[in-house]
Amino acid sequence: MRPEILFPLFAPVTSLKGVGPRVAPMLERLAGPIVRDVLFLKPHSIVRRTPATLASARDGEVMTFEVVIEQHQKPRVSSQPWRIRVSDPTGFMTLVFFGRFADQLETRHPAGARRLISGKVGDDKFGRQMVHPDYMVDPDKAEEIPELEPIYPATEGLPARRVRTFVLEALERAPMLPEWQDAAWKAREHFPAWREALERLHAPESEADLSPLSAHARRLAYDELLAHQLAMAMRKAERRREPAAKIAASEVAEKVRGDLPFRFTGAQDRALADIRADFADGERMSRLIQGDVGSGKTVVAMCAMADVAAGGGQSALMAPTEILARQHFDTIAGPLLAHGIGVVLLTGRDKGKPRAEKLAGLASGETQVAVGTHALFQDDVAFHRLQLAVIDEQHRFGVAERQRLQAKGEAVHLVAMSATPIPRTLELTVYGDLDVSRIDEKPPGRTPVATRAVPMGRIAEVEARLRSVVAEGAQAFWICPLVSESEVSDLAAAERRAADLTERIGPGVGLVHGKMPAAAKDAVMAEFAEGRLSVLVATTVVEVGVNVPNATIMVIEQAERFGLAQLHQLRGRVGRGRQESACVLLYDPPLSETAQKRLDILRRTDDGFVIAEKDLELRGGGDALGLRQSGFPDYVFADPFLHRELIAAAGDDARLILARDPELKSERGQALNVLSELFDWKAGMALKDAG
Template sequence: MRPEILFPLFAPITSLKGVGPRVAPLLEKVAGPIVRDVLWLKPHSLIRRTPAVLSAARDGETMTFEVAIHGYQAPRTKAQPWRVQVTDPTGFMTLVFFGRYGDQLAQRHPVGARRIVSGKVEESSFGRQMVHPDYILPPEKAGEIPELEAVYPATEGLPARRVRGFVLEALERAPELPEWQDPAFLRQEQFPAWRAAMERLHNPQSEADLSLLSPHRRRLAFDELLAHQLAMAQRKAARRREPAARVAASETAEKIRADLPFRFTGAQERALAEIRADLSAGERMSRLVQGDVGSGKTVVAMCAMADVAASGGQSALMAPTEILARQHYETISGPLAAHGVGTVLLTGRDKGAARREKLAALASGEARVAVGTHALFQDEVAFQKLQLVVIDEQHRFGVAERQRLQAKGEATHLIAMSATPIPRTLELTVYGDLDVSRIDEKPPGRTPVATRAAPMTRAHEVEARLREAVQGGAQAFWICPLVSESEATDLAAAERRAAELTERIGPSVGLVHGRLPPAAKDAVMAEFAEGRLSVLVATTVVEVGVNVPNATIMVIEQAERFGLAQLHQLRGRVGRGRRESACVLLYDPPLSETAQQRLDILRRTDDGFVIAEKDLELRGGGDALGLRQSGFPDYAFADPIAHRDLIAAAGDDARLIVMRDPELAGERGKALQVLQELFDWKANLGLRDAG
């Protein structure tokens, strides 16, 4: 139950003065439905009102003047504004008001009256002016004009100044809360108390106070990170207390490994050993296997599935698309079948008798492994004894979907796989409740992809080279950028490129984009994978994991519009066979310094973990753009890049807390319960689970 001390913050926004039926939906759009959401709003800039005389007025600056009202000029048409001439001993200026202000203005500010005016100065063809001053008050009320004013997000019908008023009222309602942070850590970091940090957030004294790295912003970020890490640590501890089937390493898996045409890398050996230690411990496993494109995650998972099959259990491998599910099935079904482990492929395409046969094989236990898409967690799919669930590209599935599949067994073990390497500093934010294995070595025999950059003006040369390569039997991807702000324009450009390539190369050019229905997209991808198309033009990121060994050329148009990690993922679509492969990065000059660095890093290395770290460095503090689709939580104060040092500290603290006071019953534990309620990060809130 929510502690009483937080009631004022969880009251509806309509409890704030001036938030009636008209304003409430606008304020909810800007902030959210409760007072806490308004308190959470952050100023994005600061207005410094410089007191001055009119002769010192500077174009574009927000300034404050003491003036006398000199005269009024009424508009001749409705479209024209009211103009009010004001003077001081050093000069004159015009105040401009649009709308029906005239009578009110003259009554409230008669000619000869002295006024303090504050707003943005503009130099126009009419001379020096101030359009709709922010303040126009008698001199005795000058104290009401702040010299420094925080500027908040606004929306049509609700200006930033009104939002600021609501925020300051929400701040008045914020209580002094018990201290939940470790006193030694607070001293070490020189963090203010929570209430003082909120005060400083909303009453900044300088531009430095707006920085993500200011002590009060770091304090608030650490509070949020600790609430999140604590929830995940509690969830992890609860899962570990849950007994699960003990699965031993098996001869079957070792025979399958002996049959493989390659030896495991050291990283694969380590990952399998960690999985086996979890499976044999008698506790529920939840492990992420992070590895670069083509690092061999699937065969490691296959060995774990063989161990489960040998102990009498079943496994399910779920992939986000049918084409990926088919690829996984082709990779593992042969080696497993050779040692008596039956495998079925279950997708939305299965109908009638064939589907019934597969469902019966799973229900009876005849099939020990199921590979499929979302079709796996449908109600009619029943397993005899599901003990292991493997999720490929786990960030592509909602938590509820993963739980529905796991619920088909009892205390089911989980292996999540991701081909998007994440720097160690950020792992905790996404996977804090999972154990992590990193496969950071490439299998031997992989040929590096030769990466070159060229300006867009040379696209015709690239097309000509591509034509030659295709005539020699090669296949190629041609990626066009797609950003939501100009989706229609980008799509048209991709369609033009596909038409141009068809003209130059012939009819074996296909096009996939986000607006295609999934079945049509899968059909084009399948044609390409089967070699019936030579060139695939794509606007969306080509499926992570799609394996077309014959594809040896990757052209990325306007490469400067993609993030570093995204470019690396795209490049990973080629170089999957034994043939030499090439990646051409076409860019629009001139390149920014960051874009230049991105392309240079990509030319120098193909290690996804190194690239992920470099990507993080290049993004810099405060730029979390591009992280959202990677499954990062939507934090209010914490920035996964600017506050990455705090993530590790919060993770360590959370683990210690759960070890020392698992029930949060001590003095600090009770304060931490308030923290969790404040941020809504609680262990039982499954749907806010990032991992």
């Protein structure tokens, strides 16, 4: 139940003065649908309005002048602007106005009138001018022109100044809320009160006040992080209170593990031990196995499935695409079937009698493990006793999809797997409601991938080398960049590259890109995986986890356009067999300093966790897109890089709060309820919830 004190902030934006049917959609696009979203809109810069004389006007600067209206210069045709010549004792300037209301200017500002004008000064062939002054008022209304003015995001039809009036009205509606911060922490960090922090946000006195590291900005960031950590800690505690089947470690699983042609690494042993400890607790498990491409996550999950089968239960392993599901099936089916554990592959392609037989085996309990895609949670799929759901690349599934699979049984344990290493400092922002196991050791026998950077001018040499290794039977990936800003031209470049390589290498060149239907994409990927294609030209849709041991060369075109973590993920597509593999990073010189560092790091290490930390350092704050693509929450005030020390503090605070006051009944607990409702992480938890 939302506290009444927050009602004004959760009113629709249409309750703000001047926000009617025309303005509301524009304001909602900029901020959001409710008053709170407008209140949380941050200024991105400030304008200092310097009083000056016309003789001292400087091109490109925002300045304020007291002038006399000399003359109105009416346009000869409607496409021309209305111009007003103004002067002061030191010189002249022209004011320029476009639009159909310009003819009202003569009435409002007649010749001979004295005015204060403020705006950006410009110079062009007509001399010194100011296009659409920000302010044009009588000198006795000088207080209407602020000396310092925060500038807000704007959109076509809704200028920044109008947005600011809505923000200031939202600020007026912001109530004084009870203090939810711990008093000692608040004093130590020199945090202002919540409302005071907002007032400073919207009335900056200098550039320093715009910094995310200012006291008021850190206060607001910490509030947001604490609300998020509290929401995730409460979900975690709620799941832990839910009883689930106790599952014992089994001899069968040890036999399955003993049959493998390699020994588990220490990290794999620890991950399996973590799962087994969760199984023994009798509480519903929600655990993430985080590990690099090829680190052996699937075989750890396979041993957990063997434990479940030995106890009479069933498991389901769900992957985002058919090719990945088939790959997982190929990995686990043999070892499990060898010990009497029935395994089926269930995808959208299964039809008729074969599908009916698979469904019957799952419903009767005769089949203990199902591997598949979204087909696993369709209505006609019934399990006899589903106890474990394993979800690969869990961020690729919506919360409803994950829950539909888990709903096939009672209090189903969850193991999520991710091949995208997250920096340890940021783990809580993405996985705060999960227990995390890290597989941070490479299996023995993996051949390091030789990585080198080559300028695009030497592409002919790379193509020639590719032709010779393909002739010897090797396979290669060729990655073309694809970014949303220039998707059409990038796609055309990928198609040209595929045609070019076909001409130089022969017919065994395939192309996959994000605009292709899923079935067509899967078909090309399958051809490559089965060795019927020698070279796969792809935009960055190459699936995480696709296993083609025969692929030994990865060429990444315009590597400087990719993030470090993304380059590492792509490189992980090769070096999966025992043959020597290479990754060629083609770049357009000259490289920026950051791009140079990125390529150097990639050449020096293949440890995904080290690379994730370095990637964060190189991104710094502000690369919100890159972080969001990695599954990070869409924070308003918190910057995952600049505020990373606050993330850990908020996580500790949330755990301590719930340990002392699980029902949030104390005075601080009630204030924290207000904080939770203010940020309302429940509404967005579908992005964060793993089960």
